[in-house]
Amino acid sequence: MASASESVLQNLRAQLSRNSPQRLSQATVSTGLPLLDRQLPNQGLPSASVVEWVADGPGLQTVSLALNCGAAFMKQAGALAVVDAYCDFHAAALDSTGINLSRLLLIRPCQSSSAPTGHRTSMPSHTGGMLSSTDRSDTLWALEQVSRCPGVRLVVCWIDRLSSTVQRRLQLAVERSGVTVFLIRPATALHQPSWADLRFHLQYSSEKADLGIGHSSIQLKLVKTRNSITHNGQLQLDWDHETGAVREISELAHSGSPLDS
Amino acid sequence: MLCVRFLNWPIQAHRWIHKHRSFSEPEPPTAGDSSEADAIQSELVLHTEAGQASNTTVEASTDHRFLNQVFPPARTSPVVVGLTVNAWQNGIRPGLTLVEARSIESESSRPQAGKGRQQRDRKTQSPPPFQFEPWNPDASREALKRLAERFRQFAPIIALDTSPLPDCLLLDVTGCGQLFGGEVPLAEQLLKTVNDTGLEARVAISESVAAAWAFTHPRGHLLFEQHGPATQRRQVAQGDADWDLPLIVIPPGQADNWLASLPAVSGRLPLSDIELLKQLGIVTLKQLMNLPHDDLPSRISNEGRLRISQLRGLDDELLDALPEANPVQSIWVSEYGVRGKERVKLVLQVLVEDVVRQLNVRNVGAIKATCDLKTEEGDELTFEANVVRPVQTEQDLLDILNLKLETLRLRDTVMSAKMILQTAPLPVRRQKDLFSAEQQVKPEEELTTLINRLSSRLSSEAVLTAEQTSSPVPEQSVRLSPVVSSEGHASGRRRSASIPERLVDPHSESASRNASASMPIRLLASAIGIATADENPVTNGFEWDGTKYQVQSYSGPERIQSCWWDEKAVHRDYYRVRTTIGASLWVYQDLNSRRWYLHGVFD
Numbered sequence: 119m120a121s122a123s124e125s126v127l128q129n130l131r132a133q134l135s136r137n138s139p140q141r142l143s144q145a146t147v148s149t150g151l152p153l154l155d156r157q158l159p160n161q162g163l164p165s166a167s168v169v170e171w172v173a174d175g176p177g178l179q180t181v182s183l184a185l186n187c188g189a190a191f192m193k194q195a196g197a198l199a200v201v202d203a204y205c206d207f208h209a210a211a212l213d214s215t216g217i218n219l220s221r222l223l224l225i226r227p228c229q230s231s232s233a234p235t236g237h238r239t240s241m242p243s244h245t246g247g248m249l250s251s252t253d254r255s256d257t258l259w260a261l262e263q264v265s266r267c268p269g270v271r272l273v274v275c276w277i278d279r280l281s282s283t284v285q286r287r288l289q290l291a292v293e294r295s296g297v298t299v300f301l302i303r304p305a306t307a308l309h310q311p312s313w314a315d316l317r318f319h320l321q322y323s324s325e326k327a328d329l330g331i332g333h334s335s336i337q338l339k340l341v342k343t344r345n346s347i348t349h350n351g352q353l354q355l356d357w358d359h360e361t362g363a364v365r366e367i368s369e370l371a372h373s374g375s376p377l378d379s
Numbered sequence: 380m381l382c383v384r385f386l387n388w389p390i391q392a393h394r395w396i397h398k399h400r401s402f403s404e405p406e407p408p409t410a411g412d413s414s415e416a417d418a419i420q421s422e423l424v425l426h427t428e429a430g431q432a433s434n435t436t437v438e439a440s441t442d443h444r445f446l447n448q449v450f451p452p453a454r455t456s457p458v459v460v461g462l463t464v465n466a467w468q469n470g471i472r473p474g475l476t477l478v479e480a481r482s483i484e485s486e487s488s489r490p491q492a493g494k495g496r497q498q499r500d501r502k503t504q505s506p507p508p509f510q511f512e513p514w515n516p517d518a519s520r521e522a523l524k525r526l527a528e529r530f531r532q533f534a535p536i537i538a539l540d541t542s543p544l545p546d547c548l549l550l551d552v553t554g555c556g557q558l559f560g561g562e563v564p565l566a567e568q569l570l571k572t573v574n575d576t577g578l579e580a581r582v583a584i585s586e587s588v589a590a591a592w593a594f595t596h597p598r599g600h601l602l603f604e605q606h607g608p609a610t611q612r613r614q615v616a617q618g619d620a621d622w623d624l625p626l627i628v629i630p631p632g633q634a635d636n637w638l639a640s641l642p643a644v645s646g647r648l649p650l651s652d653i654e655l656l657k658q659l660g661i662v663t664l665k666q667l668m669n670l671p672h673d674d675l676p677s678r679i680s681n682e683g684r685l686r687i688s689q690l691r692g693l694d695d696e697l698l699d700a701l702p703e704a705n706p707v708q709s710i711w712v713s714e715y716g717v718r719g720k721e722r723v724k725l726v727l728q729v730l731v732e733d734v735v736r737q738l739n740v741r742n743v744g745a746i747k748a749t750c751d752l753k754t755e756e757g758d759e760l761t762f763e764a765n766v767v768r769p770v771q772t773e774q775d776l777l778d779i780l781n782l783k784l785e786t787l788r789l790r791d792t793v794m795s796a797k798m799i800l801q802t803a804p805l806p807v808r809r810q811k812d813l814f815s816a817e818q819q820v821k822p823e824e825e826l827t828t829l830i831n832r833l834s835s836r837l838s839s840e841a842v843l844t845a846e847q848t849s850s851p852v853p854e855q856s857v858r859l860s861p862v863v864s865s866e867g868h869a870s871g872r873r874r875s876a877s878i879p880e881r882l883v884d885p886h887s888e889s890a891s892r893n894a895s896a897s898m899p900i901r902l903l904a905s906a907i908g909i910a911t912a913d914e915n916p917v918t919n920g921f922e923w924d925g926t927k928y929q930v931q932s933y934s935g936p937e938r939i940q941s942c943w944w945d946e947k948a949v950h951r952d953y954y955r956v957r958t959t960i961g962a963s964l965w966v967y968q969d970l971n972s973r974r975w976y977l978h979g980v981f982d
Contacts, residue, residue: 173982177962181900181982195822197882208902208979209845210856218887223826224843224859225833256837263833269826269883302982322961334963 149187153353153366157340158316163187166296167315167344168288172303174321178336179357181274183320184300185215186364188272191298192216196271197223199264203249203257203276205229225264227256249278258284265291265299273299278306285313308341317342323354333357381534381550382591383569385523386579388546388601389425389461392519393512395578424484425461425514426477427453439516445543448650449602450474460514460544460602469509473602477511484509516544523548528704529576533559533569535743535802538698540592542647546601549588549698554804566626583627588696589689590634592647593664594627599644599653638690639665646690652683664690697864700801707741707800709733716755716792723752723793724781730798731777738802744769747801748780754791762787765839765863766831767879769803775828779835786836823879830879834863844878852941852949853902853978897937897955899965899979909966912973916966917954923977928958936968955981 146162148155155161163169173180192198198221200207205228212219249257261275265288280301292299301314308319323337334357356365385391427446447454450473457477469487471480520539527537527548534550552565559565566582573580583594598604629637641664643656648667655678661667668691670678679687688694709730717726727750738745746769752760764779833842843859850856862878881887909921920929936952950970957963965979 175960175962176901176980176982177958177964179900179963179981185900193885195883195885197826204901206901206903206980208853208857208898208900209859210847210853210902211898211900212845214898219845219847219857220881220887221884222845223830223862223882224845225837226841226843227837229838229841260833260837263829267825267829269822269824269829269879271883334957334961336961 147188147190150190151187151353151355151364151366154187154338154340157353159343163191163298164315165191165298166292168285168292168299168301168313170301170303170307170312170314170317172305172307172317172319172341174305174319178320178322179334180320181302182211182215183336183338183355183357183364184274184302185212185217188274188298188300189216191272192218192221194271196269196297197221199223199225199267199270199273201225201227201257201260201264201273201275203227203253223264223270225260227260228253254279261299262287262291265297266295267297268295270295270297273297274302275299276302278304280307280310282311282313289313289315312342314342315344316340380586380588380591381552381566381569381582381584382540382547382588382595383530383550383573384547384581384583384595385526385573386546386581387461387463388523389514389519389544390423390463391578392522393423393425393461393514395576396515396518396522398577422465422509423461423463424459424466424471424480424509424511426459426480426511427457428513429457436517438520442516442543445650446602449600452476466509471509473604480509481511484511520545524701526576526578527701529572530569531703533565533572535703535804536698536700538700541699542600544601547592547595549591551698552584558804563626563628566628570625581623581625581627583629585629585634586631587634587689587692588698589647589686590629590638593638593641593645593690594629596645597623597641599642600647603644634692635668638668639663643667647686648683649680652679655679703802707734707737707743707745707802708798709737710795710797712795716794718792720784720789723784723789723796726793726796727780727784727798728773728777730796731773731780734798734800735771735773735776738771738800741802742805743802744771744805745776745800746770746803748776749799749801750780751797751799752789752793753795755794756791758791760787760789764831764835766834767827767863769805770831771805775831779831782832782836822883826879826882830862834861839863844882850941851939853898853939856898899963899981901980901982903978903980906967906976906978908974909977910975914975916975917956921966921975921977923964928956928960928962928964930956931959932957939967953978 145165146158146160147165148162149158169184171180171184198217200222202224205226207224209219209222209224212222257275257277258280261273261277262284264270264273280303288299291297317340319339319341321337321339323335336355336357338353338355340352353366427443443453446458446460450458452458452474459471459473459475459477459480462471462473470483475483523539523545527539530537530548530550534552534555536551538549538551539545540547540549550569552562556562556565559568562584566584570580570582573582581595583591585591585594643662643664643666644653646664646667648656656662656667661670667687670687685694689696711726711730717723730750734745734748746766748764750762754760762783764783766775766779770776830842839861842862844862846858846860848856848858907923909923910916910919914921917930917933920927922928933954933956935954937954939949939951939953941947941949951967952970953965953967955963955965963981964977965981966975966977968975
């Protein structure tokens with residue numbers, strides 16, 4: 119019974135995807151993870167889109183995974199723009215994701231002339247919004263600017279809260295420019311509405327915690343795709359700390375109820 | 380970069396200044412004008428004056444300090460600084476005290492024994508063979524700055540040499556060669572302009588300031604000349620002839636080969652470093668540039684290391700551009716003033732229209748705009764906007780100025796506004812194919828506009844590119860540089876202009892995914908203390924950001940140490956820990972203090 123209803127759901131999703139208006143410019147690129155590609159509409163990450171990566175907490179290799187999956191975008195002309203709201207992006211780690219450091223345009227709104235001066239003594243928490251109003255305003259402005267620019271190929275930005283208005287503006291900007299935007303968001307974003315084309319949720323997987331020293335096990339869920347189609351596909355990923363390589367361990371069984379987007 | 384060196388500049392400057400006693404003269408007389416001063420000053424010896432060093436400008440004080448280093452007697456008595464060829468041939472040398480020089484002069488003017496009274500009479504009637512005049516370093520510099528205006532037609536960015544007792548001007552001729560049919564014709568025309576002014580010079584064009592300076596100063600600073608004042612008519616020693624050419628143009632990529640044969644003194648190193656290197660047997664630039672880079676800090680000064688890096692092309696050298704005598708500018712003044720940003724934007728629009736008209740007439744673009752606003756209260760508000768590449772359109776210029784204005788607080792009524800532009804030649808515009816879909820949107824042009832906007836609104840320091848360094852210290856492993864330099868452009872400008880192409884190029888060498896993944900993607904600006912020397916957070920856990928973390932597994936230690944001669948030496952053992960809730964964090968123990976710190980997050 120469960121499998122029959124699941125297959126009905128999958129058929130409905132497929133029909134909805136076929137009938138939804140396709141954006142002409144929306145090519146897709148492979149994430150490099152075949153099981154993940156299979157779960158995605160059009161078998162890959164779409165260009166000219168907004169993709170959210172929501173992490174349960176710090177240290178889950180969210181950004182590294184996002185950059186690994188998005189490295190294929192950098193085979194096209196355009197820069198990688200990182201809007202580093204918390205001013206702690208370490209460019210030296212970029213090479214292990216397959217993206218050349220020379221393609222990086224790093225934007226640090228926290229170092230703008232309007233930012234409050236002084237040394238940050240505490241780590242801005244990515245689990246709850248700690249950006250000052252000035253920093254947030256500058257970050258959102260910079261995010262919108264880079265999203266509009268056809269000279270940029272991929273944007274990565276940490277952002278805690280996003281209003282629907284801003285999200286919609288981002289969507290319109292990327293449709294026009296062809297840029298792909300990766301938004302790195304805290305777990306609290308799961309309870310906020312999303313206009314993103316895709317939303318992923320990363321969690322620590324305690325089931326495979328015994329992979330051994332030098333490995334981490336991450337659970338990656340595809341929570342939402344365009345047109346608010348919810349998903350509940352999950353993947354188990356193994357992360358090799360030494361090489362930075364990511365491999366899929368398994369595709370988990372779908373859970374009973376979908377997550378609200 | 381082009382370096383134009385005026386030979387035996389103290390003497391040429393003195394003569395040039397005397398020709399144009401008032402700096403208000405708009406055009407100096409050209410060569411060929413006869414002057415009585417020439418006849419009198421035909422044999423000239425310039426010397427310092429007692430107490431001169433304490434009564435001069437900062438730059439002139441620097442000149443005197445350098446003079447004291449090169450010629451120790453200058454500390455206590457006046458010494459010779461510059462002299463003509465004939466004075467040299469009579470035995471006078473730079474660095475001789477004035478008393479010694481005068482005694483040589485009087486010996487040479489004394490009639491020989493056995494000669495008749497007639498000759499003595501002739502001698503007493505003729506003028507003295509040498510003219511001793513006080514040396515004026517400030518006037519020499521001013522003369523160079525005045526000359527710079529004559530060369531504006533060749534390059535918009537001209538700077539004075541930063542060495543003490545400067546004798547040359549540095550021109551950024553990037554992109555200017557095509558206006559003259561090439562760099563060689565440009566240099567030839569410049570040389571002709573110099574000669575028309577009645578001066579002698581040597582010109583070199585190369586990729587960097589350091590190389591161009593070296594090629595025009597093959598024997599180093601003018602005070603180091605051992606064979607007589609530099610002059611193109613001088614009989615040169617065998618082996619030196621190659622460098623005594625009026626014009627040298629080094630093709631791109633060839634500078635290192637040609638620099639190799641020059642002596643180490645042409646590298647602009649401090650005197651103490653030159654002497655040390657001489658003791659070590661290092662006398663050529665080839666030997667200097669072959670020194671292991673990592674060993675340099677322990678042997679030579681910071682300035683010396685910087686000069687070597689500049690010779691190698693590892694470090695950019697920014698030119699401190701001389702302000703134009705006739706810059707592109709516009710002024711708005713009102714009896715009633717305007718209040719509020721919207722109205723000020725309208726004023727900016729008026730100014731921009733005017734300056735863009737001037738830019739079009741001169742066929743140049745703006746690379747920096749400086750706006751001064753004066754309020755009713757008498758306050759002055761100044762803001763600047765820099766761009767990656769020269770702009771010439773009203774919309775582009777107004778856009779970045781308005782973005783800058785948005786970041787300012789403006790409460791008072793603005794009574795006047797002044798806008799001054801720093802200009803540069805426009806880049807070559809390729810004719811676009813009307814029907815080609817590929818050529819309609821150039822990613823690098825779009826990126827340039829984006830960078831200009833980001834830099835204007837946020838600041839130059841907020842828009843950065845990254846470059847790997849060889850330092851093992853994590854916080855120093857990448858060098859972040861602003862794309863748009865807020866200081867003088869020049870070799871920095873050339874670098875800025877090429878950045879958009881590099882950023883969008885999909886064919887750049889792709890990184891290997893097998894590169895070590897030991898670096899976290901987030902590195903805290905300052906490591907956060909998590910445990911004292913007595914505790915071990917790797918085994919006992921720690922607290923961070925209000926959360927207690929227990930470590931499930933860890934790898935390490937990975938020892939990272941900096942060089943022992945670094946001012947802030949680093950000795951750390953790094954551990955990658957995985958906590959029970961799955962967070963991968965980077966902690967280290969400082970081996971000096973034994974304390975523990977959180978440094979990065981594998982996010």
